[in-house]
Amino acid sequence: MKSFVLLLSLTVLSGCYYDNEETLYPESANCTVPTTSTFSVNVLPLLTNRCNSCHGGSAPSGGIILTSHTEVIKYVNNGSLMGSMNQTSGYSAMPKNSGKMSSCEIGTIQEWIDLGALNN
Numbered sequence: 001m002k003s004f005v006l007l008l009s010l011t012v013l014s015g016c017y018y019d020n021e022e023t024l025y026p027e028s029a030n031c032t033v034p035t036t037s038t039f040s041v042n043v044l045p046l047l048t049n050r051c052n053s054c055h056g057g058s059a060p061s062g063g064i065i066l067t068s069h070t071e072v073i074k075y076v077n078n079g080s081l082m083g084s085m086n087q088t089s090g091y092s093a094m095p096k097n098s099g100k101m102s103s104c105e106i107g108t109i110q111e112w113i114d115l116g117a118l119n120n
């Protein structure tokens with residue numbers, strides 16, 4: 001029960017932070033989710049910047065590699081990619097030890113998934 005209340009308040013608190021983001025950082029209002037989000041142009045650069053300091057290289061965190069479509073698609077299919085970035089309860093919040101990704105960054109990856117999560 002205690003952990004449920006904690007989770008709930010974390011959700012509410014991060015909700016507030018998220019709502020204020022565009023007020024605090026007006027430049028994020030200029031970010032637009034591409035209508036045709038592709039793996040190579042839109043998704044991989046985000047993963048490289050925000051995730052692969054841990055999920056790349058010879059000893060990837062948690063054994064999870066996010067440097068190729070073959071690997072990334074596994075976590076699309078089991079729901080943990082979006083679950084961890086959206087910081088949904090039941091998933092480890094990612095990127096670990098740093099702020100939640102912006103709604104535009106998350107939206108760019110969601111758009112690629114909505115278009116079929118192709119290796120494009």
Ligand code: HEC
Pocket residue numbers: 047050051052053054055061062064066075080081084085090091092094095096097101
């Ligand atoms: C500072 C290091 C670090 C960064 C940056 C990082 N991760 Fe992780 N990630 C980890 C570690 C360590 C684990 C395994 C332990 C855990 O679940 O906390 C993990 C686990 C995961 C999991 C499995 C979670 C689950 O609940 O099954 C996914 C999916 C994941 N990371 C995706 C990402 C994505 C996407 C990003 C970028 C947005 C990212 N990670 C950034 C360290 C990191």
